[in-house]
Amino acid sequence: xxxxxxxxxxxxxxxxxxxxxxxxxxxxxxxxxxxxxxxxxxxxxxxxxxxxxxxxxxxxxxxxxxxxxxxxxxxxxxxxxxxxxxxxxxxxxxxxxxxxxxxxxxxxxxxxxxxxxxxxxxxxxxxxxxxxxxxxxxxxxxxxxxxxxxxxxxxxxxxxxxxxxxxxxxxxxxxxxxxxxxxxxxxxxxxxxxxxxxxxxxxxxxxxxxxxxxxxxxxxxxxxxxxxxxxxxxxxxxxxxxxxxxxxxxxxxxxxxxxxxxxxxxxxxxxxxxxxxxxxxxxxxxxxxxxxxxxxxxxxxxxxxxxxxxxxxxxxxxxxxxxxxxxxxxxxxxxxxxxxxxxxxxxxxxxxxxxxxxxxxxxxxxxxxxxxxxxxxxxxxxxxxxxxxxxxxxxxxxxxxxxxxxxxx
Numbered sequence: 001x002x003x004x005x006x007x008x009x010x011x012x013x014x015x016x017x018x019x020x021x022x023x024x025x026x027x028x029x030x031x032x033x034x035x036x037x038x039x040x041x042x043x044x045x046x047x048x049x050x051x052x053x054x055x056x057x058x059x060x061x062x063x064x065x066x067x068x069x070x071x072x073x074x075x076x077x078x079x080x081x082x083x084x085x086x087x088x089x090x091x092x093x094x095x096x097x098x099x100x101x102x103x104x105x106x107x108x109x110x111x112x113x114x115x116x117x118x119x120x121x122x123x124x125x126x127x128x129x130x131x132x133x134x135x136x137x138x139x140x141x142x143x144x145x146x147x148x149x150x151x152x153x154x155x156x157x158x159x160x161x162x163x164x165x166x167x168x169x170x171x172x173x174x175x176x177x178x179x180x181x182x183x184x185x186x187x188x189x190x191x192x193x194x195x196x197x198x199x200x201x202x203x204x205x206x207x208x209x210x211x212x213x214x215x216x217x218x219x220x221x222x223x224x225x226x227x228x229x230x231x232x233x234x235x236x237x238x239x240x241x242x243x244x245x246x247x248x249x250x251x252x253x254x255x256x257x258x259x260x261x262x263x264x265x266x267x268x269x270x271x272x273x274x275x276x277x278x279x280x281x282x283x284x285x286x287x288x289x290x291x292x293x294x295x296x297x298x299x300x301x302x303x304x305x306x307x308x309x310x311x312x313x314x315x316x317x318x319x320x321x322x323x324x325x326x327x328x329x330x331x332x333x334x335x336x337x338x339x340x341x342x343x344x345x346x347x348x349x350x351x352x353x354x355x356x357x358x359x360x361x362x363x364x365x366x367x368x369x370x371x372x373x374x375x376x377x378x379x380x381x382x383x384x385x386x387x388x389x390x391x392x393x394x395x396x397x398x399x400x401x402x403x404x405x406x407x408x409x
Contacts (some may be wrong), residue, residue, distance in 0.1 A: 005256060018115045023091050032085050084265060089311075137266075158172075169247075171189075173187070200223060204221045215246065274290065291354075307369055337363075
């Protein structure tokens with residue numbers, strides 16, 4: 001009797017499961033990442049607009065600065081967005097009893113978590129690119145743009161309400177067109193070649209760049225010019241039209257070259273500098289920065305192992321305790337790495353031990369929690385802690401509501 005030829009049914013079923021789980025994960029992680037990065041950028045853009053309020057080209061500078069901040073905030077938001085997306089997907093599978101169905105069909109919890117761990121490995125490689133190469137270059141580019149914005153002279157344009165403040169020139173206007181070249185209610189205070197002061201006010205002014213590219217021609221209308229002549233006497237000139245030239249100015253100082261800060265070095269540059277006999281930055285600082293970036297990236301594949309126990313333990317309508325515990329663990333991991341880097345940079349601890357110990361603790365905790373949930377999903381080593389934490393939150397809410405109702409009565 002011939003044995004039946006095995007069909008690829010089992011393999012295709014595994015592939016369908018993987019595709020289904022990954023499809024559930026895609027939009028939550030894209031949404032969480034997008035919302036987090038955009039929110040962080042908007043908050044920073046508002047601060048940059050305030051810092052550069054006196055720059056005549058502040059919107060152009062702010063756009064360039066925001067673009068260079070994207071890799072930085074992307075690295076910050078990636079672990080949080082990945083974990084929140086995992087938590088959403090796992091709780092959805094748990095609420096719909098899909099986890100139970102998968103386990104009943106012979107799939108292990110490890111097999112169900114495999115697609116998410118694969119995503120974690122992919123994000124680890126992506127984060128190495130972000131942490132190791134994109135962030136160092138964008139950090140230096142951000143500082144270069146900020147340096148130019150702070151130290152740049154006048155570029156021939158003026159926004160309404162802005163000030164041009166140079167050693168021999170102070171100029172402002174109440175309003176301007178979108179191009180910054182048609183002004184109204186203009187005030188100018190400047191010093192001539194002999195150091196004599198003059199003040200000019202005008203109802204309107206048109207700015208035009210001179211052919212030599214070194215001056216701006218200003219056509220002022222309906223104003224006054226008050227100045228001191230060679231004898232030290234004030235002279236007042238009332239005019240309908242008055243033309244004058246104002247010099248442009250370039251940057252007042254040059255920016256240093258990239259590499260003066262360890263955060264501006266790529267992973268390869270950090271490793272080479274650490275092996276160098278005379279590094280620009282102390283060797284302990286270089287190694288702490290190198291190990292810190294590697295640890296943050298290498299922690300991403302372990303996030304599914306942490307999310308599964310917390311997601312399965314969070315029953316329907318009781319998500320808050322699991323999310324709070326997860327947030328505390330992620331913050332603790334981030335701050336422990338920062339503490340380890342500080343200890344390593346100050347010479348109080350070896351860089352590898354200062355970074356490696358927190359990484360081992362949190363990855364070991366993730367493994368312990370996941371292994372404990374494989375036999376009885378939903379009954380993890382932290383289930384009781386989450387339950388008690390949820391009970392405490394409910395009691396606090398009830399107490400707060402009772403006091404609020406008594407105050408209204």
